[in-house]
Amino acid sequence: MGRLDDGMAVFVSRTAPGDRAEIEVTERKRRFARARLVSLSTSGPSRVDPTCPHYERDRCGGCRLQHLSEAAQREVKRRLVGDAIRRIGKCGVPDPPIVPSPSAWRYRSKITLAVAGGRIGLQREDRPGSPFDLEDCLLVSERVMQLWTGVRGNRRLLPGDLDWLVLREDRDGRLHVMAIGGDVAWDAAPLAAELGDERICYWWRPGKGAARVVAGSRTGFPAVAFEQVNTELAKQIRLAAVDGLGDVADKTVWDLYGGVGDTAELLSDRGAHVCSIDSDRTAVEWGISSGSSRVKRIVGRVEENLHRMRTPDAIVINPPRVGLATPVARAIERWAGGAGGAGLRRVAYISCDPATLARDLSRMPSLTIRSLTAFDLFPQTAHVETLALLGGE
16 A cells, blocks of 8 residues: 555555555545556565466466565564454454464465356456466465366366366365356266376356266265365364363353364364354265264354354354354344353354454454454465454453
8 A cells, every 4th residue: 555645545456565666546436546556666675576477477366465475475464454453343452463374385275267258267356257277376286286287188078158167175185176157967977087087076066056966976075065275274273263262171162154063073072062053054964974973063044043052151153254144243242241141251253354353343342352363374365364262251
């Protein structure tokens, strides 16, 4: 961010602190403007040469911070979290510490590719909807990129009316190819024969409808279930969340937006009575089949099922980017404020968006921030994960 001569704040992508640059204003609002970088005359001390050729050549919109050093990226993310909590959440906290990712590259276990105009790849920053042909994404694991090399060389065997293509490596080491779009079922047998790897599972999801296996094994971890793509750091975050609740033995703990139940399993192993809720039936059913029978699991929207659960002593929250539905925030606030609350009254809130985290904190004033930690779950990008450990009086 810089300022124009009249004092207006202007946001310019692909610039770094200390840069001196010529810019072109592309959008002007009442209180701020957006601009694009035209030329760079002086580089700031935190600027580095981007590693990926797609970053400059194709203006890939995924790695928006790749031109910053890793230390500078983490500093930016600390400030993003701290600013949101202070400005939106009205909480007087310093910028949090940040935990680096074990790997800054090749950490992603999944990639979603757009399909348009005969191209399959990632979106351009300045032209959404017009993907460039992807050669290699340096954020994605080598196994997934090797899979992409094989699929790319046989793209004629993909559906002709494809909208998206998802490639994934699951927790069991299996590979998945998911074609999304169209109304005619994809015959993936020819592609499976070309790639010749029995570990690959092929999925097709029509424009409207559920995904189904069309070739390969039908057993194992479901490719459609949510799982963080940086699996190693995600494990650390879950462990920190559970540790932050303290002693949960014989306590009732809610695991809201629990997915396949990884956090629920950690809690159960520590002796907690856990109730886990998620709207993804596939994820919950996989958790039932492979997890502990001691965990109560519910399929459905969180806001529609809280009445089915015992009053908790502690809560783990891991919502999608939109944050908590208003009824959920209200229910937690009533519990934290003492109306039916009991025991620990501790909350671990794992957030993938500082703005919605801050908004939700403002809705639950009976919970105070005990600690705040950022995690660099997605190096080279502007995304940051945050763990807020909260407590009632």
